Amino acid sequence: MPDIDDMPAGGIAAIRKLLWLMAAVAALLGALLYFGLEGSGADKQTPVAAKMPFGGPFELTGADGSVLTEQSLAGKPYAIFFGFTRCPDVCPTTLSRMALWRKQLGKDGDKFNIVFVSVDPARDKPADIGSYVELFDTPIIAATGTDAQLAQIRKGFGVYVKKVPLDPAKPGGDYTIDHTAGVFLMDAQGHLSSIIDHHEAESTALDKLRMLVG
Amino acid sequence: MKFKRASLLAGLVVPVLATPVLAHNFTIGKIAIGHPWTRETAATQSVGGGFLNIRNNGKTADRLVSASSPFAAEVQIHTMSMDGGVMKMRQLKDGITIPAGQTVELKPGGLHIMFIGLKQPFKKGGQIPAMLKFQKAGSVKVSFAVQPVGSAAPMEAGHAGH
Numbered sequence: 001m002p003d004i005d006d007m008p009a010g011g012i013a014a015i016r017k018l019l020w021l022m023a024a025v026a027a028l029l030g031a032l033l034y035f036g037l038e039g040s041g042a043d044k045q046t047p048v049a050a051k052m053p054f055g056g057p058f059e060l061t062g063a064d065g066s067v068l069t070e071q072s073l074a075g076k077p078y079a080i081f082f083g084f085t086r087c088p089d090v091c092p093t094t095l096s097r098m099a100l101w102r103k104q105l106g107k108d109g110d111k112f113n114i115v116f117v118s119v120d121p122a123r124d125k126p127a128d129i130g131s132y133v134e135l136f137d138t139p140i141i142a143a144t145g146t147d148a149q150l151a152q153i154r155k156g157f158g159v160y161v162k163k164v165p166l167d168p169a170k171p172g173g174d175y176t177i178d179h180t181a182g183v184f185l186m187d188a189q190g191h192l193s194s195i196i197d198h199h200e201a202e203s204t205a206l207d208k209l210r211m212l213v214g
Numbered sequence: 215m216k217f218k219r220a221s222l223l224a225g226l227v228v229p230v231l232a233t234p235v236l237a238h239n240f241t242i243g244k245i246a247i248g249h250p251w252t253r254e255t256a257a258t259q260s261v262g263g264g265f266l267n268i269r270n271n272g273k274t275a276d277r278l279v280s281a282s283s284p285f286a287a288e289v290q291i292h293t294m295s296m297d298g299g300v301m302k303m304r305q306l307k308d309g310i311t312i313p314a315g316q317t318v319e320l321k322p323g324g325l326h327i328m329f330i331g332l333k334q335p336f337k338k339g340g341q342i343p344a345m346l347k348f349q350k351a352g353s354v355k356v357s358f359a360v361q362p363v364g365s366a367a368p369m370e371a372g373h374a375g376h
Contacts, residue, residue, distance in 0.1 A: 085256070088263030088328050089294050090301045092253055096364035128258040135256050135363045166290065166305045174330065181301040198296055 054192040055080075055184070058153035060117065060143040063130030068143045070190050077193065077212045078113040078141075080184045082159050084120035085132045090181050090198065092135075097202075098183065099138035101209055104202075111213035112185075117153065118144040119161045119179055157184055185212045238359065243351035244272030245312065249368040250358040252329070254338040262286075262336050264327030264344070264358050265320045265368070270312040276350045279309040283344040287331025294324060309349075322366050327358075336360045 056070030079098055083091035095116060102109040116133055118124035121144050124132075133140035144150070154161055159180045166174045183196040185208060194208045240247040248267035255262050270276050281289040291306045310325060312318050320326050329342070336342060341357040348354070361369050 085259050086261045087301070087303075088253075088261050088292075089303070089322050089326055092263075092363050093322050093366060096366070099364065123260075128256075131258045132256040135254065137364070160300050164302075164304075167307075176303045178300055178302045180299055181296060182299050197299060198301070 055153070055156045055186060056190055058156055059149055060145040060153065061126055063126045063133070063142040065126055068141065073113065073115065073186075074190050075188055076113055077111065077188050078115050078186050079196075079209070080115040080117065080157070080186060082117045082119050082154070082157070082161070082179055084118050084177050084179070085124050085128055086120065087177070094181065094183065094198065095133065095136045095140065097205070098140075099136045101205060102138050104206060105209060105213070108210070108213045112209065113141055114138065115141045115143065117150075118142070119150055119154070119159070120177055121145060121147060121150060185209065187212060238357070240354055240356045242348065242354035245270055245276060245348055245351040245354070247346070247354065247356055250344070250356050251361050251365070251368045252336055252342055252358040253363045253365055254360055255332060255336045257335050259335065260330070260332055262329040262332060263322070264329060264342075265322065266327070266356070266358075267317055267319050268310075268312050269317040270314055272350075273314050274350070275314050276312045276348050277309050278312060278346060279349050280347045281327055281344055283329060283342060285333050285336075285342050286329035287333075289344065290328045290330060292326050292328045294326065312348075338362055
């Protein structure tokens with residue numbers, strides 16, 4: 001048996017590749033076993049990634065004062081967006097896009113809910129967000145919550161939010177909010193299906209939505 | 215890249231929602247202003263974004279330094295950017311430079327005028343008067359056409375879908 005150093009370079013590379021592949025397969029099998037044993041029997045077929053907890057649990061207040069949780073949204077896929085009504089550009093643009101996606105999906109358009117969460121509870125009261133989403137000519141579930149409730153859902157979705165004074169010289173004055181502008185697509189079981197980025201092409205967004213409701 | 219994508223989005227959104235209105239333009243000295251527009255607002259909404267094109271036909275740079283409107287407590291000039299998926303909006307206290315011979319676009323996804331403390335909601339089809347002040351050219355009265363909330367671009371006749 002030749003020493004490994006005597007083998008042609010291509011042979012060594014092939015063995016290295018094989019070793020790496022074997023290591024990767026072992027790791028994958030290990031992960032599958034680990035997560036498979038952790039999960040309940042009923043959803044053993046679910047891919048590993050989809051079983052990762054995401055978004056919930058959360059509790060918010062709807063525009064009509066009702067309680068909105070990951071449980072009450074379950075059973076139907078939904079597209080959820082975080083913003084605030086004093087956002088003059090990205091928020092109305094995104095909510096309009098979502099309304100348009102629903103129209104463009106035709107008969108599948110009513111197979112998902114659109115959810116808008118205000119991250120500005122100091123200024124957006126439930127009635128404010130209710131009247132705001134009425135502008136968009138499509139049903140939108142609007143919600144907000146206490147600071148603690150919003151911190152919880154932001155953590156669940158990994159949403160970045162930061163209050164920034166409009167005038168740095170007046171830190172206590174009027175402010176804007178830097179915030180994550182992507183749309184999270186959640187399946188009927190409350191698992192993350194995909195994220196639609198703000199700059200993503202409409203055709204890609206529609207493909208992702210078709211996958212969500214398909 | 216950002217510009218191209220915004221244009222693409224505009225092209226897709228406008229034909230569906232457009233109800234064309236007449237283009238309107240304003241001039242003051244060497245400054246030409248093309249179709250200022252804004253979006254309708256909800257009854258309880260306290261801000262609105264304003265968009266327009268500003269062309270400097272002069273041989274020296276000018277600057278949009280401030281704006282005001284009887285329909286808002288305050289009007290500011292803002293920039294908006296996306297940073298790692300996070301929207302960031304900032305006030306431009308020094309205004310916007312309009313280089314000689316160039317056009318600066320204030321449009322969704324970038325620079326905009328922000329009406330703050332609306333005296334009444336912006337109604338679709340309406341006009342919002344405003345005063346724009348330029349460092350060299352002086353002040354000019356303009357009006358912002360109120361377009362549907364779904365608008366991503368000005369709805370001038372023959373302008374949609376570009």
